[in-house]
Amino acid sequence: MFLYGHKLKNQPANIVEQLSKTPSDPGVYLMQNENNQVLYVGKAKHLKNRIRSYFNSSSNLSPKIQQLVHNIERFEYIVTETETEALILENNLIKQLKPYYNDRLKDDKTYPFIKVTLQEKFPKVLFTRNIKNDGSKYFGPFTSARSVRTTMNLLKRLFPYRSCTKTITGKDDRPCLDFHINRCVGPCIGASTKDDYNEIINHVILFLEGDKKEIIRQLKTAMKKSSINLEYEKAANYRDQILSIEQINEKQRMFNADKSYKDIIGIYLSNNEAAIQVLHIRNGNMVGRNHFLMESIMDNKENVIAREFIEQYYSFYHEIPSEIIVQTELDTEREITEAWLKSKKNKSVKITIPKRGDKKKLLNLAIQNAKEQYNNKFVGEKIQLEHTKNTLLEIEESLGLNKIPKRIECYDISNIQGTNPVGSMTVFIDGEPEKSHYRKFKIAHVEGINDYSMMKEVLSRRLKNLSDPKKPDWNNKPDLIVIDGGKGHLNASLQTLLELGLYPEINICSLAKKKEEIFVPEQAESIILPRNSTALHLFQYIRDEAHRFAITFHRSLRNKKSNLSIIDSIPGIGPKKKFALFEKYQTIKQIENASITNISKINGFNNSLAQKIKNTIKEWRKSQEKISDKLN
Incomplete structure (x- = not known):
């Protein structure tokens, strides 16, 4: 193969001159931009004619190809012996370079497979997303992980292969539960030979290949053999497998005249x-x-x-x-x-x-x-986009905004009597949650119960980062800020925007939960949208998402703090006993489930202390449930 490069000038005459040096052989061509980035890879039976076709009249080219040609600054080509060789090379280069203008299957790297590890003495049947040249046999791709797991659950009911990952020596003392419920033939304890086990794996492969007729033939032979040898339980298992496969076969049968793949x-x-x-x-x-x-x-x-x-x-x-x-x-x-x-x-x-x-x-x-x-995909998406557009237009008109709110940020405060106060920021772009943009805040500068001051702190910390080049993730400016609360919450938040010089550039409103009233600046009366309004439904979704995010963060902080302090509050437990207790039981839940007798066996503990621990945890659990009820 030979690799050549040509610099394309703007003048058509120069292009013609350079193309005249391109051979008429089969090969692969790579279109590049001014930064030498490969934009497109193609193959051709006749390189010169194919490359020239891009620079002829653009009237016959699709808009995307016209855009490609506009960005081409250079091209390279690789001459091959045959067009088949060009096809193989083109495919390899596309996979390697992933050019922007090459059409690629959407999400083609995410599909799952079933993997049978034939290189092992006792093969496993596994779920995988990674294809390796390791001697395994792969079946797929499947369109979803759920369909793979459904198939694997069916396989496990039909064929008693192992689901463990241990090295099989045949010398284990005890088998796992699968052996006792006839879901595994127990190669780990030597209950199955290599040949018998691999016969099961062969049936798995035949099933995945669709050759159920051959499986049934083999199982019937094995069933007869077991009956002759008076192995009636084994024969009954084979019979059940045959019946199950025949039932599946009936459901799958379709155009059965042609037996080819x-x-x-x-x-x-x-x-x-x-x-x-x-x-x-x-x-x-x-x-x-x-x-x-x-x-x-x-x-x-x-x-x-x-x-x-x-x-x-x-x-x-x-x-x-x-x-x-x-x-x-x-x-x-x-x-x-x-x-x-x-x-x-x-x-x-x-x-x-x-x-x-x-x-x-x-x-x-x-x-x-x-x-x-x-x-379902493209038409449905277009309908959804139109629905979202109308919803955002309704918000703009109902609230009297100065722009369509493409990016909406919602803020909520969560605390119980001023303890562990936190704030949350959720983000919706074009009416959809953008969870990678969500943020949470620990309140650092407000003492006691003061929701307004807490909201001002959260907004100030977020909006001061809008122009910080060191924090590019914070630089996206919202079109609309939604505050979870009433008129007072709105006024406190508006004051922060005014102090930062961001109002009226950034629109703001608040949503009060009781009557779903919307408050906006410079308007005394609240706005109440119809119950069937799509704008109201979106506001409720955004508000509830911010509330959920804040509560989840608050709960995690509270639980973390409670887990650390609850044992410290028990008289008679110092650092050494606390260490001994958590060395035995790693979590509060484990201590809660342990018996008084078992706790008292820990060095330095007795029944009285164990009873104190259990009573303290019981009271703590009740208080946590009350707090959770308030949060919800």
């Missing part, structure tokens, strides 16, 4: 956004499906998306089937992509476009599901 890829495309549904068919059964979303697509043509999706998906998805069914011809020769798939699977892979029959029915099903996914 295939994936069906359905694409629904609209407005430079696509939803893609992949159905996994194994031995005539639909054993799973995955869905993906692609946004801001460079080239919104089905044939381009189909080819790019196959390249991305099967470089990430380890189980490549023998047949891939799509709805359109690819934008390059089908044989090129098939050759690339063969290089990964080490077996032939066929890409087909059915016109009729069961395969066409499955393809239509995949496309229909893709459309549903598109509507």
Whole structure:
């Protein structure tokens, strides 16, 4: 391979001159900006023609490609022997460089897998998100962690493999609970040989591959063998496994005429956004499906998306089937992509476009599901955005604000009779909570019970950091501040904004809980929004979130302080006895659950002291419950 670089000038003549030096071979090209950052990686059967196409008339280019071309300052290319080699190299470079303008599957690194550790003498079946070349066999990706755990729970009920992580020697004294409830064959105590255990793992793999017919055949053989050997309990276990698998098989059966392994890829495309549904068919059964979303697509043509999706998906998805069914011809020769798939699977892979029959029915099903996914995601998002926009406009108009409140910050104070006072700040951006921006404050400069002064302290500490370059996380200026409280809370908070010169630039209001009254500056009467108002619902959500956040922080401080002081308050317990007590019982909860007899056995303790400890904790617990009731 040969790597070349060209500096692009603004003049078209120079571009033409430099492109004239680009070869007509197959290869990969890398578009870069003025900082030499790779913006886009592509492959071409004919490098010169493909690169030249970017700099011809822009009228035929999508807006995203036009933006890309505008930012190109330089390009490089790598010549390859074949287009298949270019495809492999392109895919590797995209994964390595993650260029901004390359369409990538959304969240493609988050999908979970089931991992079978075949490299071990007694393999485990595990949940994982990390694919390693360690000799394990991987099944997935699954669309959610929940679906993986559901599958693994089913596997554990069907097949008695081990769930422990210990090294198996066969010499343990006692097995775990799984052995006693027939969920494990007990290799740890030598109750199962390596061959018998690996037969179970083989059944797990066949199940995950969808080959339930072969599992049933093997289990029936094992059941007959056990019956002949008078191992009736073992035979009964095999019988139960067979019945369970047959019931599952009935629920999964679908288009059973064709026994091959295939994936069906359905694409629904609209407005430079696509939803893609992949159905996994194994031995005539639909054993799973995955869905993906692609946004801001460079080239919104089905044939381009189909080819790019196959390249991305099967470089990430380890189980490549023998047949891939799509709805359109690819934008390059089908044989090129098939050759690339063969290089990964080490077996032939066929890409087909059915016109009729069961395969066409499955393809239509995949496309229909893709459309549903598109509507749920993109159309639903647009409806939600419109709903949020109208809600924020209602807030702006109802409160007479000087701008739409895109960033809303809400503040609350939490304390019980002045103890452990804290403040909370919650943040909503475009009507949604931005939890990474939440902040909590310990009140440091206010003595006694004075909510107004506490609120002023919290606001002052937060707003003084707006322009601090050393604290960039605090530099986002709110469009609206919401105070949890009434008119008095608003006036105290407004005074802080005036002192800092931030009003009326930053809008402010307060929300009183009793009648859900909203108070704004320079207006004597409160504002009461209709009960069905979406603006009111958003205000309530924001206020309740700030209240929850403040209470949680206050409770954690109070519990921490109580845990430290409660034992110190008991007569007869000094530092040494306290150390001995917590060496035996690490938490107040453990001490509470311990018996008087067991506590009295600690060196230096007796029944009388143990009884004092139990009584003190009991009274303390009652007081904590009363405080919690007040907080809530």
